[in-house]
Amino acid sequence: MFVFWFSLHGVYDSIIGDIRNVNSPRLNPITIFSYQIHFVDTNSLADLVGGHIYIVIALILDGV
Numbered sequence: 001m002f003v004f005w006f007s008l009h010g011v012y013d014s015i016i017g018d019i020r021n022v023n024s025p026r027l028n029p030i031t032i033f034s035y036q037i038h039f040v041d042t043n044s045l046a047d048l049v050g051g052h053i054y055i056v057i058a059l060i061l062d063g064v
Contacts, residue, residue: 006049013045025049 010019026032026046032054035042042048 006052011045011049020045022046022049025053027053029054 006022006025010021012018013020022045024046026044027050031047032051035047035051042051
């Protein structure tokens, strides 16, 4: 649901102070899971959205 919201309405980027659309989230698992150790260092909204996509997939598969 949250990922769907990203694609329709965008996400607030505090660096530029405006709402940005993330149309192509980064789905590279090496990049996404490298943030597991230092998740505060996420430097891209595309990585943030990609991480949420992985979480959604994991939750769906866990419920099946």
